[in-house]
Amino acid sequence: MKLVFLGTGVADWFRDTAHLGDASGVNRRCTSLLIDGVLLIDPGPDFLEALETFGCDITNVRWVLISHSHGDHYRADTLSQLADDHPIIVYGDAGYPEKLPAHKNITFIPLSCHTPRACPFGTLTAVPSTHVVEDTSEQCLHFILRRNGKTLFYGPDGAWFRADTWYTLETYRLDCVILDATFGDDPMKTRFRSSHIWFYHNSASMLKIIRQAMYDKKIADDHTVFVADHLARAYYPNIEAANAVFHPMGYVTAYDGMQMEI
Numbered sequence: 447m448k449l450v451f452l453g454t455g456v457a458d459w460f461r462d463t464a465h466l467g468d469a470s471g472v473n474r475r476c477t478s479l480l481i482d483g484v485l486l487i488d489p490g491p492d493f494l495e496a497l498e499t500f501g502c503d504i505t506n507v508r509w510v511l512i513s514h515s516h517g518d519h520y521r522a523d524t525l526s527q528l529a530d531d532h533p534i535i536v537y538g539d540a541g542y543p544e545k546l547p548a549h550k551n552i553t554f555i556p557l558s559c560h561t562p563r564a565c566p567f568g569t570l571t572a573v574p575s576t577h578v579v580e581d582t583s584e585q586c587l588h589f590i591l592r593r594n595g596k597t598l599f600y601g602p603d604g605a606w607f608r609a610d611t612w613y614t615l616e617t618y619r620l621d622c623v624i625l626d627a628t629f630g631d632d633p634m635k636t637r638f639r640s641s642h643i644w645f646y647h648n649s650a651s652m653l654k655i656i657r658q659a660m661y662d663k664k665i666a667d668d669h670t671v672f673v674a675d676h677l678a679r680a681y682y683p684n685i686e687a688a689n690a691v692f693h694p695m696g697y698v699t700a701y702d703g704m705q706m707e708i
């Protein structure tokens with residue numbers, strides 16, 4: 447699988463310069479991931495511009511996964527623009543269909559959790575996240591994708607894991623783990639939300655524990671690539687600051703335009 451990280455930030459990056467996000471990590475777009483040029487995870491506000499900037503052909507994007515409908519992961523207008531170009535199939539939770547644009551080129555497929563689903567792009571297993579979208583009845587999702595003999599876990603947004611999600615994860619051996627790395631080691635320093643700190647996004651110390659737990663349960667091993675994604679400007683103003691935290695923990699720090707073959 448070839449991964450292109452189209453955006454790697456949370457919502458606290460400056461919107462007027464987010465489109466300048468690159469390897470320096472001093473700007474970041476909203477989090478979005480492209481797999482093998484054909485599968486897009488999280489159609490946020492910036493992915494169309496990022497596709498063009500990073501040399502990805504919009505006409506190849508046939509399938510879209512939505513983890514949840516927060517504005518940094520999902521935008522009806524950008525999804526509509528993609529569908530203006532050609533028909534797409536969109537997968538996500540059934541709890542936010544009112545947010546989906548009524549577009550003749552969009553086919554929506556609601557996902558149920560824990561059951562592997564054979565899709566045109568591979569085998570997809572949605573699992574519930576601890577994250578919450580307040581104004582919908584949706585279940586925020588993580589994704590386990592099996593494609594071309596490799597298995598990827600996509601974790602933004604969320605903190606820790608629900609027990610049922612962990613049980614499902616224990617049945618996989620992952621080649622790549624992409625996790626929500628929003629907070630630094632002091633998540634109480636800057637509060638994006640007043641009461642959800644430890645249960646809504648991960649801190650750096652939580653990522654350390656999660657990585658070890660995955661090793662202990664043989665979900666991961668020495669060949670597994672761990673990626674810290676969905677970074678906040680308040681904690682990681684540039685790539686050096688992020689690498690100083692994540693490299694000692696065995697994580698790759700994501701940045702806008704980063705490409706990875708797993």
Ligand SMILES: [Zn+2]
Pocket residue numbers: 456457477516518519602603676
């Ligand atoms: Zn987010």
Ligand SMILES: [Zn+2]
Pocket residue numbers: 514516577603
């Ligand atoms: Zn969110």
